[in-house]
Amino acid sequence: MATGAVSTVEETIGSQQPLLSAVDIGKVFDDRVVLERVSFSIQAGQIVTLIGPNGAGKTTLVRIALGLLDADSGTITRREGLRLGYMPQSLHVEPTLPLTVQRFLALALRGAKGSAGGHEIEETLASLHVPHLVHAQLNSLSGGELQRVLLARALLRKPHLLVLDEPAQGVDIAGQAELYSLIDSIAETQGCGVLMISHDLHLVMSSTDEVICLNHHVCCHGKPETVSNDPAYLSLFGAGVTDSLAVYTHHHTHEHDIHGNVIGEDECNHQ
Amino acid sequence: MSDFLSLFTTDFILYALAAGLSLALVAGPLGSFIVWRRMAYFGDTLAHSALLGIAIGLLTGANPQFSIILSCLFFAFILTVLDRSPTVSTDTLLGILAHSSLALGIVVLALSDSIRVNLEAYLFGALLTISASDLAWIIAVTIGVGGILFKFWNEFVAITVHADIAEVEGSQVDRLNILLVLLIALTIAVSMKIVGVLLITSLLVVPAAAARLLATTPEQMAIRASVIGCVAVVFGLIAAFVADVPVGPSIVVCATLLFLALTLLRAGKA
Numbered sequence: 401m402a403t404g405a406v407s408t409v410e411e412t413i414g415s416q417q418p419l420l421s422a423v424d425i426g427k428v429f430d431d432r433v434v435l436e437r438v439s440f441s442i443q444a445g446q447i448v449t450l451i452g453p454n455g456a457g458k459t460t461l462v463r464i465a466l467g468l469l470d471a472d473s474g475t476i477t478r479r480e481g482l483r484l485g486y487m488p489q490s491l492h493v494e495p496t497l498p499l500t501v502q503r504f505l506a507l508a509l510r511g512a513k514g515s516a517g518g519h520e521i522e523e524t525l526a527s528l529h530v531p532h533l534v535h536a537q538l539n540s541l542s543g544g545e546l547q548r549v550l551l552a553r554a555l556l557r558k559p560h561l562l563v564l565d566e567p568a569q570g571v572d573i574a575g576q577a578e579l580y581s582l583i584d585s586i587a588e589t590q591g592c593g594v595l596m597i598s599h600d601l602h603l604v605m606s607s608t609d610e611v612i613c614l615n616h617h618v619c620c621h622g623k624p625e626t627v628s629n630d631p632a633y634l635s636l637f638g639a640g641v642t643d644s645l646a647v648y649t650h651h652h653t654h655e656h657d658i659h660g661n662v663i664g665e666d667e668c669n670h671q
Numbered sequence: 672m673s674d675f676l677s678l679f680t681t682d683f684i685l686y687a688l689a690a691g692l693s694l695a696l697v698a699g700p701l702g703s704f705i706v707w708r709r710m711a712y713f714g715d716t717l718a719h720s721a722l723l724g725i726a727i728g729l730l731t732g733a734n735p736q737f738s739i740i741l742s743c744l745f746f747a748f749i750l751t752v753l754d755r756s757p758t759v760s761t762d763t764l765l766g767i768l769a770h771s772s773l774a775l776g777i778v779v780l781a782l783s784d785s786i787r788v789n790l791e792a793y794l795f796g797a798l799l800t801i802s803a804s805d806l807a808w809i810i811a812v813t814i815g816v817g818g819i820l821f822k823f824w825n826e827f828v829a830i831t832v833h834a835d836i837a838e839v840e841g842s843q844v845d846r847l848n849i850l851l852v853l854l855i856a857l858t859i860a861v862s863m864k865i866v867g868v869l870l871i872t873s874l875l876v877v878p879a880a881a882a883r884l885l886a887t888t889p890e891q892m893a894i895r896a897s898v899i900g901c902v903a904v905v906f907g908l909i910a911a912f913v914a915d916v917p918v919g920p921s922i923v924v925c926a927t928l929l930f931l932a933l934t935l936l937r938a939g940k941a
Contacts, residue, residue, distance in 0.1 A: 466839050488840040493832065497707045498886045507832065508840065511823035536888065557840060 402629075413664045417479050418443050419466060419561045419593045425474035428459055434460050436638050442561060446588055447594040449604045452614035453636065458597045459489075461614065462565055465595065485559030488552045490564045493503075499538045508556035524552045528582060543570030547579060555586065562587070564596035568603070571643070576600055581609050601637070626660070677837075684908070686806050687798045691863055691904035691922065693813040694862045694874065699864030699882070699897025700820050701858055702720050702850060702875035703889065707831050712762060713750065714872040720746040722868050724860075725793055736808050740860040746772065747856035751849060773868070796867035796919030798908075805864055812861040813920035816854045827851060828889050831930035873923045878903065881930040882936050899929055 419439035427434045434457040441645045442448050444646045463469040465476060466486055493499055505521045525531045533541065536627070541549060548569060554562055567583060568576040584607040587594045598604040605611070605624040610619040619632040627633050705714055722740025728735040746768065753764055780788055792800065801809075820827070829837040832846050838844045859871055866874050878900035879892065886892035907922030914921075 413851075441758055468835055484839050486836055488833065488835055491833055494707050494709070496880070496883055497831070498883065498888055498892055499832065500888055503888045503890075504832065507829045508835075509839070510829060552837065563839075603722065636876075 401567045409520045414632055418477075419479050419482060420595070422461075422465060422476050423476045423477075425464060425471045425476070427457070427459075427460065427464065427469075431618060435464075436472070438614070438618055439474075440618070440621070441562045441593055444560070444593050445587065445591050445618060446609045447584065447596070447607060448612060449608040450595070450612050450614055451598045451601060451604065452598070452619075456615045458614055459479070459565060462563060462595065462597060464564055467543050482561060483559045483610075485554030485556055485557050485562045487547075487562070487564045487567055489567055491546060491550060491567050495537045501533045501538060501541075502534050504538050504549065505556060507554055508553045520556060521552075524555055525549075527555075528552055529588075544572065544575040546578070546580075547571055551579075551583070555590075558590075561593045561595065564594065566597050566599065567600070568600055577603055580604065583607070683801070685797055686801045688904070688908060689809060690806050690809045690865055691802050692833050692901050694858070694865055694901030695878070695904045696897050696935055697813045697817045697820070697858060698862075698875050698900050699895070700824075700893035701855060701884070702877075702879035702900075703871075703893045703896055704827060704831065705855065705875050705890075705918070706879045706883070709853070710767070711872055711876050712765045712822050713861060716750065716765045716772070717743050717746055717856050717861070718868050718871040719776075719828055720772035722793060723772045723775075723779065725788075725863075726776045726779035726783075729788065730779065734753065736787065736805070736861070739863060740857065743856040744853065744859040747852045751852055751909070752889045755762060780784050785899065792867070793863065794865070794867050794869050795917055796865050796870065798865050798918040798922075801864055809861050812857055819850070819854060822889075823847065842858060853935060858898065866922060870919050874900065874903075874926065877930050879894075879925040881926070881933050884933045900926065903929060 403612040408471055416586070418441040421439075423439050425435050425438040438457075438461060440448065440537060448463065452458050460469065464471045466484060467476075467478075500664075502518070503519055509520070522531060528554060528659060532549045533545055534550060536545075538549070546591070547569070551564075551567065554564075562583075566585065571575075571579055580603050583594060586592075596604075603626070605628065606626050609619060611624050613619040613627055613630070613633050613636060615636060619636060620627055620630040622630070647669050705711055718908070721739050724739040725735055727733075727742065728738025730737070750764070750768065753759070756762055759767075777790070780790065787811050789797070815872055825836070829840070830842055830847050834844050846901075855875075858875075862871055862874070865871075878896040881899050882892045882896035885895050901941055903922055903926035907925040908918060908924060911918040911921040
């Protein structure tokens with residue numbers, strides 16, 4: 401199936417290998433089994449969403465994938481040289497710590513050479529529609545603004561894989577839809593993979609390539625349309641949920657091959 | 672007046688001034704981290720444990736400066752290890768260690784009849800008795816601590832703002848945490864002679880707290896805390912001579928007055 405036009409050598413190598421794959425991950429906290437034989441993988445350009453009830457082990461799984469936590473069993477394989485961008489659920493800044501958005505974002509570029517930092521920061525904020533926040537104090541931001549700034553911090557690393565833990569936490573309903581569509585378009589324009597946790601089933605379903613329904617183990621997984629009709633999913637969330645879900649198939653401007661790489665660069669503008 | 676000015680050409684005054692200023696310079700950025708990370712009580716505990724170090728140093732005949740440094744590093748290590756155990760909360764642990772080490776230090780000093788120690792000098796500082804070798808220690812350590820802070824500044828700020836993001840971005844969070852604790856321990860150890868065991872944390876925390884009122888970035892706060900600390904040292908020294916009061920407490924009072932003045936100015940503007 402690797403017949404798609406691939407633009408760079410790097411992608412040719414990458415297309416053979418997922419960005420990240422987890423095999424049989426297990427984790428136990430104080431005799432409580434949090435994760436049991438969980439496997440999944442993410443390809444470049446793919447959006448994978450983890451859903452599941454509270455305490456299902458979603459955050460634990462994400463922390464293991466990020467390397468912040470060690471699994472008790474199983475293996476995590478990251479593509480060589482994989483750059484990760486991480487957006488945590490929220491951020492609490494001590495009121496005693498004065499911090500502008502610009503200074504906070506500049507932390508993402510520490511260790512990087514050159515002084516193009518200011519420019520990149522302004523560009524990233526503009527792409528998230530919040531260029532005016534650059535001199536604001538981090539403590540003064542609203543929920544939606546803070547989430548965008550956190551997303552900007554993750555994006556400034558030019559990640560191959562973006563990992564988002566409930567990105568719409570503390571954002572109002574209108575803002576949530578906007579944030580998810582922003583994430584969707586970022587994944588497309590930057591060609592990075594996205595792994596995210598979300599409770600916003602109705603919103604997530606619309607912009608996801610693959611849904612993994614987690615409750616300590618993988619209950620079911622697949623395309624959103626498939627998962628929302630899966631008996632395991634229905635028993636976890638109830639049939640009523642499905643009715644309220646407006647599952648829409650999102651409008652890609654291009655096709656993906658089986659590895660998630662973009663097929664046919666010349667056809668990118670259709671639809 | 673000329674008598675007063677001539678004071679500042681005397682050796683012991685110059686030593687005191689140099690020691691106080693070099694401490695104030697590193698206390699700015701280091702104290703800012705203590706404030707941001709809520710480590711004030713941690714600093715207090717290390718300072719109290721230094722008295723035990725002095726007692727042990729005097730008993731064993733080791734270089735007191737050296738034994739203070741060792742005991743501060745030892746307690747910093749113990750605290751870091753014990754802090755990971757979930758059975759005792761951090762503030763309880765600090766409460767136990769701070770006062771038990773202070774008490775133990777005083778008991779050990781009192782038991783050793785052969786040694787006569789001026790306890791007050793260790794508790795409240797004896798800036799005017801600083802010797803050339805004391806000064807050399809203080810300057811060497813503050814240069815070292817300042818240099819490391821400068822080199823790892825962005826890393827320290829990043830792990831303070833959000834450790835997980837910093838770790839995903841490639842920071843060695845555990846190592847940096849330990850390094851920061853060691854820097855605090857070292858600074859406290861060498862600056863004991865300046866303001867003493869009981870007052871040392873205030874010299875780290877008060878200028879930083881005052882600088883918070885004037886800053887919009889971490890760097891501004893750190894630098895302004897250094898400046899405020901230096902002003903407190905100079906005026907504290909002068910006030911100590913004019914009013915004939917102990918130097919250490921006088922410096923701390925000056926720093927606190929600066930903090931109050933800035934707070935009032937700020938409240939007046941708002």
